[in-house]
Amino acid sequence: MLRSMYAGISGMKGMQQKLDVIGNNIANVNTSGYKKGRVTFQDMMSQTVSAAQEPAGNLGGKNPSQVGLGSQLGSIDNIHTQGNRQTTNRPLDLAIEGDGMFAVTEGTETFYTRSGNFYLDQSGAIVNNNGQYLADTDGNNITIPSDAKSFSVQSNGTVSYINDAGNPDEAGTVGLAQFANPAGLEKVGSNMFRMTNNANNGAPDLEAPGTGGRGTMVSGALEMSNVDLGGEFTEMITAQRGFQANTRIITTSDEILQELVNLKR
Structure with missing residues (x-):
């Protein structure tokens, strides 16, 4: 299977978690004393195609070549800023x-x-x-x-x-x-x-x-709550577009696999 397909799946899961946090923030926009949440992400481990090499002989050094395997949840932070x-x-x-x-x-x-x-x-x-x-x-x-x-x-x-x-x-x-x-x-x-x-x-x-x-x-x-509706709706749009982009990765990878299968004909 293509690594990009699994990377897209991990991205979809992350965007769904982000939407869950945003939805909870918006639901509590009028909750007194509520402190909003924030999601951060980090990349997963990368597969090394070729390792780094130091200069040797007549050749200079080489940087490592790595392929990332997707993203994962980094943290869900509680933001304790002052509310109105x-x-x-x-x-x-x-x-x-x-x-x-x-x-x-x-x-x-x-x-x-x-x-x-x-x-x-x-x-x-x-x-x-x-x-x-x-x-x-x-x-x-x-x-x-x-x-x-x-x-x-x-x-x-x-x-x-x-x-x-x-x-x-x-x-x-x-x-x-x-x-x-x-x-x-x-x-x-x-x-x-x-x-x-x-x-x-x-x-x-x-x-x-x-x-x-x-x-x-x-x-x-x-x-009152420290939720900024304008900021939350903006984050919602970026999360939605991020989810759509990751679904496109999966569909594109599927099309490539379909082309490989059709080579047999």
């Missing part, structure tokens, strides 16, 4: 301007997210739409007493409220996690990321917004 901010004027909609991620807990497990749409449960604890608790700088839940008359979240993460006596009080400070390699986090769905060994050297410290290189917090706003 959407104003909601809702006090428990929190956006991070800069680096850092919210930490939410479920039992002994901690997840991380940039989606800041939080709510109060029956006990006054701040939770997300999955019921996971928003962690403070000590990793504990942040709870606003039921008799509080009003509450607000400051840019430094402090959750303050007016108690029953009419005096200001604090419920805690929202903790932000910062990672050495945010792209190393694992997506687990529901706008959540899980720690991996390549994201950070151990569990990250939770510190107040604006400290340790972390961004500030904006109450009454949400960070």
